Amino acid sequence: GAGVSQTPSNKVTEKGKYVELRCDPISGHTALYWYRQSLGQGPEFLIYFQGTGAADDSGLPNDRFFAVRPEGSVSTLKIQRTERGDSAVYLCASSSRPGLNTGELFFGEGSRLTVL
């Protein structure tokens, strides 16, 4: 597609459930990033992929969070045993420039997760 696509746009779940959020980056972009954003805050880095591999996962808050990008394109962020504190907008971004030494990212519109 023309831009970064994220699905679902909204997800409401119950505490303790498992959630998957999907990101389809701009075609040809090798770098893919996941962030999350709480109300009134800036984006918080979660994980960065270069191709299929996670080059930096230092932002994942705990082992309930996991992300994959098996074919170097679409990525899925997986959250196990969701907690109310996981409620946020999860943002995906892609870039044509490898490495974190860049700031020119293209963002999707985000997936709003609400954990009841």
Next chain:
Amino acid sequence: GDSVTQMEGPVTLSEEAFLTINCTYTATGYPSLFWYVQYPGEGLQLLLKATKADDKGSNKGFEATYRKETTSFHLEKGSVQVSDSAVYFCAPNAGNNRKLIWGLGTSLAVNP
């Protein structure tokens, strides 16, 4: 540690007013500097950037100059429009891994 401080919002202006949103940063290394904008209901998008001292980034009438001596990257626009209403984020890339460091964002509302 690396950090960004942005002018607190919300900022409310009348159409055609002059805009300044202040941004100062603390960053290891020699960062590139970015302003991102988030329009209502839309994703973040890059507004402008500067990669070295004294560079001026510009786009859509907005400008910001990389001031290394004051570690600042203030955003300016001479005449704002209603369509500029959005949240603006200043973000240097910094540190050994050059990640973007995000400020809290500054909300701008422009009234007709």
